[in-house]
Amino acid sequence: MSVMGDSNKLKRLIATIEAVCEAKGRTRVNGAVASERTFRMQIEVMKQFARTLHDKGYIVESCENLGERHANAVFDSWVHEKELSNKTLQNQKSRVKQFMHWLGKPNLADYVSRIDERYVDKLPQGFRVKTVAEESKSWRGAEVDIAELFSKARELDSRYAAMLMLERAFGLRKKEVLLIKLWKADKGDKLELVGEITKNGRYREVAIREGEYGQMQRQILDYAKGKCRRWESMAWPDVTLAQAEQRYYWLNRQLGLTKKDLGMTGHGLRxxxxxxxxxxxxxxxxxxxxxxxxxxxxxxxxxxxxxxxxxxxxxxxxxxxxxGTESNKPKPNASLGHRFGEAIVGFGEGEVLLWVSEKPEPVEGRPGESVLPREKAQLAYVTAQVVLDGREVDRLSVKQLVRKHRGIFADVEDRMQTIGLTLLAGE
Incomplete structure (x- = not known):
């Protein structure tokens, strides 16, 4: 299973890796049969290991000769040069460790299990992945103009732009957005995801919502359907799935849709x-x-x-x-969105600041004015923050605010109308 361009020595190393995986990798630890996907992922990670090792100048021809220095060289490259994500590093470590057990090298497997300690200066928490979001991973948290992002994506590749729009409007995963056949999946009031395109093959329906938001979903769906023929998936028709994924990632980098550049990834749309x-x-x-x-x-x-x-x-x-998880206390790093209107005073101690979850857009021809158009108004959540001497002393919904202070209604309504909201719509 070699790739064009591999040297003969690298091919021999990969062949020994495949032999070990074939002999040991078809059965799970509990005795159950491993899925073909799990088996192939194990081989792929070890091929990456082999190629990285040779790229770093370690011309090993048999996996029997692997040792700690080889593991160090590979993980050094993955951490410092390729800067793989914690999730990917955790997966790579797990699969390399498993391979070393199959190879009959338990001491080397134990060493690999602790290898993240080697990178404590760069990754103080090791390769551990946070399973709970503490900050928004979306365009809201990164303060990215989503409309501008899609516009720039269209300039790069209109089919790719349609994929990003589908991820935003329907919460699709990367694999789902590449493999979905939209003309078949569009059921009018929902998008139907079936078969192997979903994680674990789990059937799913994504509703087309009511109101302006649903109209936005429909517009995006129709736009995307215009980029593919009736029998096609969204992936480019001239490539394999693996090639489509690489093109998708390449376009993300060209767009700056990375944590390093924009502060969010394609997954942030989901x-x-x-x-x-x-x-x-x-x-x-x-x-x-x-x-x-x-x-x-x-x-x-x-x-x-x-x-x-x-x-x-x-x-x-x-x-x-x-x-994120529900809590009685506000997350200290969470952004409340966008501040609007003057502070409200005269209701207890301190002053009341109003924030809206969606970013208002400038009104053309009316300098200094901004509104929440289309689906943004439907999504808008207005938060009231009570501040005393620069410190937050209370945080509540605008509905709770007007119930707590009956006389504040007119002041709140006046400020909300400046961005195109009514108090009822913003509750």
Whole structure:
């Protein structure tokens, strides 16, 4: 299973790796048969290991000769040069460790299990992956203009731009957006995902919502359908899935859609969709500064379940990776969105600041004015922050604010109207 361009010595190393995987990798630790996908991923990681090793000048021809210095060279490259994500590093470490056990080198396997200690200066937490989002991973947290992002993507590749739009509007994974056959999946009031394109082959429906948000979803769906023929998937028709994934990642880098450049990745569009679902249900997720007290338990539970189901997760807790966990205390790093209007004073101690989750857009021909158009108004969540001497002393929804201070209604309504909201719409 060699690749054109590999040297003969590298081919021999890969052949010994494949032989070990073939002999040991078909059966799980518990005796069950490993899936073909798991088996192939194991081989692929070890091929990456072999190629990286040779690239670094270690011309090993048999995996029997692997040792600690070889593991160090490979992981040094993955951490410092390729700067792989913690999630990827964790996966690579797990598979390399497993391979060393198959190879009959338990001491080397133990060494690999601790190899992240080698990078404590760069990665103080090791390769561990945070399973709960503390900050927004979407365009909101990164303060990215989503419309401008899509416009620039269209200039690069209109089919690629359609993929990004689908990820935002329907919360699709990268593999799903590449393999989905839109003409078949479009059921009018929902997008249907079936078969192997989804994670674990789990059937899923993504609803087309009511109101302006649903109109946005429909417009994106129709635009994307215009980029492919009726029988085609969204992936470019002249490439394999692996090649399509590489082109997708390459275009992301050209667009700057990386943590390093824009502060978010393509997956952040899926995270943003999870936030959308919460906001459409009138619940501010903790990644955007929401707390338990700002919505009823019933409302929070229903919103989180809706977001979980839409993303294709059976367990609601997994959705915490996108929208955080519920807490009585505000997340210290969470942005409340965009400040608007003058501070309100005269209601207890301190002053009241108003924030909106969506960024208002300038009104053409009316300098200094901005509004929340289209689906942004439907998504808008207004948060009231009570500040005393520059320090937050309370945080509540605008609905809670006007209930707590009856006389503040007119001041709040006046400020909300400046961005095109009514108090009822912003509750």
């Amino acid at each position: 995270a943003g969709h999870a936030e959308d679902i919460m906001l459409l249900r009138g619940v501010l997720p903790s990644t955007l500064g929401g707390t338990k007290d700002m919505a009823s338990e019933r409302g929070r539970t229903a919103a989180r379940y809706d977001a979980s189901r839409t993303l294709g997760h059976n367990r609601e807790i997994i959705t915490s990776a996108y929208i």
